[in-house]
Each structure stands twice: as C-alpha cells, then as structure tokens.
Amino acid sequence: MKIDRTDKRPIWQQLLDQAINHIVSGVWNPGQLLPPSRELAKQLEISRSTVQIVYEELVTRGYTVTSRRGGTHVNDWRHFTGKPIKEKISPSPPKLPDLPHFVDQSQHWFRSKDHLNSVIDFSPYQPYLDSHFQNLWRKSYLKASSNLSASSWSYGDSYGFEPLREQIQRHLSLERGIHVQTNQILLTSGAQQSIDLIAQALLTEGDTVSVEDPGYPIAWMTMKYRHMRVAPVPVDEYGLVVESIAPEAKLIFVTPAHQCAVGVMLSASRRQQLLHKAAKQRAWIIEDDYDSEFRYRGEPVPTLYSQLPQNCLYLMSFSKLTAPGIRISAIIGPTKAIEQLARVQAFTYRHLPIMEQVTLSHFIEHGYFMRHMRRVRNVYRRRHEILQKSIVASGLREKFTLQGVETGLHVLLEANECFEESMMTHRAFLKGVHVHQLHSYCLESKRKGWVLGFAKVDEELIEEGIYRLAETVL
Numbered sequence: 001m002k003i004d005r006t007d008k009r010p011i012w013q014q015l016l017d018q019a020i021n022h023i024v025s026g027v028w029n030p031g032q033l034l035p036p037s038r039e040l041a042k043q044l045e046i047s048r049s050t051v052q053i054v055y056e057e058l059v060t061r062g063y064t065v066t067s068r069r070g071g072t073h074v075n076d077w078r079h080f081t082g083k084p085i086k087e088k089i090s091p092s093p094p095k096l097p098d099l100p101h102f103v104d105q106s107q108h109w110f111r112s113k114d115h116l117n118s119v120i121d122f123s124p125y126q127p128y129l130d131s132h133f134q135n136l137w138r139k140s141y142l143k144a145s146s147n148l149s150a151s152s153w154s155y156g157d158s159y160g161f162e163p164l165r166e167q168i169q170r171h172l173s174l175e176r177g178i179h180v181q182t183n184q185i186l187l188t189s190g191a192q193q194s195i196d197l198i199a200q201a202l203l204t205e206g207d208t209v210s211v212e213d214p215g216y217p218i219a220w221m222t223m224k225y226r227h228m229r230v231a232p233v234p235v236d237e238y239g240l241v242v243e244s245i246a247p248e249a250k251l252i253f254v255t256p257a258h259q260c261a262v263g264v265m266l267s268a269s270r271r272q273q274l275l276h277k278a279a280k281q282r283a284w285i286i287e288d289d290y291d292s293e294f295r296y297r298g299e300p301v302p303t304l305y306s307q308l309p310q311n312c313l314y315l316m317s318f319s320k321l322t323a324p325g326i327r328i329s330a331i332i333g334p335t336k337a338i339e340q341l342a343r344v345q346a347f348t349y350r351h352l353p354i355m356e357q358v359t360l361s362h363f364i365e366h367g368y369f370m371r372h373m374r375r376v377r378n379v380y381r382r383r384h385e386i387l388q389k390s391i392v393a394s395g396l397r398e399k400f401t402l403q404g405v406e407t408g409l410h411v412l413l414e415a416n417e418c419f420e421e422s423m424m425t426h427r428a429f430l431k432g433v434h435v436h437q438l439h440s441y442c443l444e445s446k447r448k449g450w451v452l453g454f455a456k457v458d459e460e461l462i463e464e465g466i467y468r469l470a471e472t473v474l
Contacts, residue, residue, distance in 0.1 A: 133322070275311070
C-alpha cells in the first residue's frame with residue numbers, strides 16, 4: 001500500500017480504496033491476516049489512528065472480520081457469492097419491463113413547445129401568460145412565505161392545504177354553483193393525477209370505463225395503464241352519445257361544457273339522459289370542467305355535479321386558469337368517495353408541496369386570481385374573435401366545418417374523411433404553423449381535422465397563421 005501526497009483525497013481514503021481493491025481483485029486472499037495497525041502505521045509513517053479508521057471501515061463494510069486476539073482477517077467472499085473471488089462478473093442490470101406505447105404517446109401529445117422551428121403554435125392546452133401574472137404570483141409567493149409557520153413544513157394533510165380548499169370552496173360556490181364542504185375537496189397535482197387516483201381508489205382492475213371519442217387522450221391512456229377496459233363513446237353535434245355508453249360501465253368520463261376536442265356543448269336533453277343512466281347503473285361520472293369559465297356567449301352552463309352530486313366527481317384545474325407550472329387541481333365529490341381518494345393519496349403521494357398551495361391560497365384570497373381571470377377573459381375574447389374572422393376570410397370555412405366557438409380556448413376545423421390529415425399537418429409545419437391533428441384525440445373514431453388553440457398566440461400572429469394554413473390546403 002502506498003500514499004500519494006499529491007492526491008487530494010485524505011490518506012485514510014486512499015488506503016481504504018487500495019485495501020478494497022486488493023480484496024475484491026484477490027490480491028489479498030480470504031482469511032489472510034492484515035498487519036497490526038501499529039505496525040502498518042509505522043511502515044507508512046502515518047498516524048496509527050488513520051490506519052484504525054481504515055480497518056474499522058473495512059469491518060463495517062464487511063470486507064474483513066476481526067477479533068480481540070486474532071487480529072483482522074480478509075473475509076471469505078465465496079461464502080456470500082458462491083464464486084471464486086478472481087472470477088470476473090460482467091454487470092447485468094435488471095431487465096426493464098416494456099411500457100405501453102401510449103406512455104410515450106402521452107408525452108408527445110404535450111410537446112408542441114418542443115417544435116422550436118414552429119413560428120406560430122396553435123397549441124390547444126397552453127394558456128396566456130405574461131409578466132403581469134408573474135408579478136402578481138411573485139407578490140403572493142413572498143407574502144405567503146413570510147407568514148408561513150414552522151409547523152407548515154411538516155407532513156401535510158393528504159386532502160390538501162385547508163386554507164386553499166376554503167378558497168376553492170368559496171370560488172366554486174360563487175362562480176359554478178357548487179356548494180360543498182372542505183372535506184369534499186381533494187387537492188392533486190394535476191388532472192392526470194386526479195384521474196389516476198380515481199382509477200386506483202374507486203375502480204377495480206378490469207372495470208369498464210366509457211370515454212368520449214374523440215376525447216381527452218390522457219383520460220383513456222391513464223385508465224388503460226391502470227388495466228381498465230376502455231369503451232369509446234362517439235360524440236356528435238350534441239355531445240356524448242349517451243345511448244352508446246356501455247351498460248356495464250362503472251365510470252363515464254365527460255367534458256360537457258366544452259367537449260375536448262370537438263368543442264361542442266352537451267345538450268340539455270343529453271345531460272338529463274346521462275344523469276339518469278349514471279344513477280341507474282350506479283356509475284361514476286367524471287365531469288372535467290377544464291375551461292368552462294371562458295365562455296363568450298352568456299354565463300358558464302350549470303355543472304352536472306350540481307344536479308347529481310352523489311354520482312359525480314367534478315375536476316377543476318388551475319393549469320388553464322393560471323399556468324401549467326402550478327401543478328394544482330382539485331377533485332370535488334361525495335364525502336365518502338373523497339375520503340377514500342385521500343387515503344390512497346396519503347399512501348401513494350403523501351401530500352402536495354406546501355409552497356404552491358400556500359401561494360395559490362394567498363393569490364385567490366387577495367383578489368389576484370379574479371383580477372387575472374378578468375384580464376385573460378378579455379384577451380381570449382379578442383383572440384377568439386380574430387380567429388373566427390380569419391377562418392372565414394381565408395376561405396377555410398368553405399373546406400372545413402368550424403365547431404366549438406362558444407366556450408373554451410380552442411376550436412375545431414373538421415374535415416371530411418378524404419382529408420390527408422398527417423400530410424397536410426406536416427405541410428403546415430413546413431410553413432411555420434403547428435397544429436394538433438384531430439386523430440390524436442381519437443380511439444376508434446375516424447374523424448379528421450385540426451384542433452386550434454388560440455390562447456397563447458399573439459393577436460397579430462393569429463391571422464397570419466390562419467392564412468398560412470389556408471395556403472396549405474386550398
């Protein structure tokens with residue numbers, strides 16, 4: 001054993017590394033007696049305590065064994081491995097299981113921001129963000145963090161930060177006509193986690209789940225990942241075709257206020273039909289109310305939850321209302337169901353990070369949230385109007401059917417079955433415009449077209465982007 005005085009590692013570490021190498025490589029054989037610490041220290045001209053540290057570490061790690069009278073011996077590695085020490089073992093990591101293809105597909109669906117060459121990006125799920133929002137959020141963050149008690153940094157409530165649930169309770173009552181107690185609200189880290197929790201806590205593997213087709217891809221992908229049987233239900237101009245819902249369905253996922261992706265509103269008669277069917281089948285309805293608060297004609301429509309609360313789980317997310325980076329959503333439902341979801345949340349996720357919850361609570365309580373909502377509603381109204389006028393003026397309305405114009409942050413340009421969707425989308429991208437294809441929302445449906453989000457596209461670019469699309473297909 002040698003000491004390198006130029007080595008930046010401490011002497012004991014150098015000696016330990018050498019000793020381990022000698023043992024593992026077989027230079028020191030099993031049972032070999034190591035020199036007494038006093039003798040080795042004298043040979044190396046170092047402190048005996050340094051050698052003792054090395055010997056103690058070797059024993060602790062199991063490389064050597066020691067006794068009071070017998071000294072320190074190299075351990076017999078063959079006793080543990082069943083193989084000679086000098087035999088080389090090639091590293092072989094555990095085999096990774098194959099993941100379903102939709103795991104990567106779901107990530108691709110969210111990656112429009114990765115298309116750096118796309119000059120105009122009509123992403124359907126990106127809200128409007130600016131420095132004004134950032135300043136308001138920063139103000140809430142600083143104020144909320146300065147008032148945070150030390151106890152808040154301990155393990156939190158699996159239901160979520162109670163003051164935030166109180167703010168959400170008040171908002172739902174005033175804005176959506178949903179009147180619940182705070183123990184009927186569970187906070188999650190996004191709609192995707194909400195759906196996953198529901199699958200884990202309220203369903204059994206193999207249960208049938210009915211989903212809209214076209215519809216929100218993450219919903220059916222998550223259910224498939226949890227080994228549910230997914231039964232697609234067609235969507236027409238009145239929304240979900242209720243009579244096509246599987247009679248054995250234990251859960252029905254629906255976006256009634258602004259259907260994802262077609263954009264239509266579930267008609268009044270279909271709503272009553274759906275509520276009756278869910279009650280009769282004792283099935284859950286997941287009501288994803290993701291962008292209903294952005295309505296351009298009249299007030300937001302009443303929720304399904306307010307009509308049949310015992311069968312409904314209402315999802316709200318702050319991704320569209322504020323920013324996707326604020327990973328906070330909520331599930332609202334019957335007390336017993338929310339309690340069960342909270343128990344699974346405590347087991348799998350424990351609780352959400354405290355700072356985002358505290359900040360959002362302050363953001364809502366002090367009026368910043370409603371101030372932000374008033375601002376973005378005006379922005380969306382302008383962009384929505386420009387988009388519609390541009391579609392008509394460009395001639396796209398003659399080739400496509402325009403749908404979903406009353407509510408939300410996207411519209412649908414639906415084409416006929418002969419439309420070369422993939423090829424035209426690629427051609428549009430080459431012209432500097434990125435759009436989502438309708439088929440990416442489909443399970444069995446053969447419908448084609450483009451889903452156009454307008455929330456994040458500057459007003460002056462909307463018209464330019466629509467005219468580039470027109471040049472692509474007309």
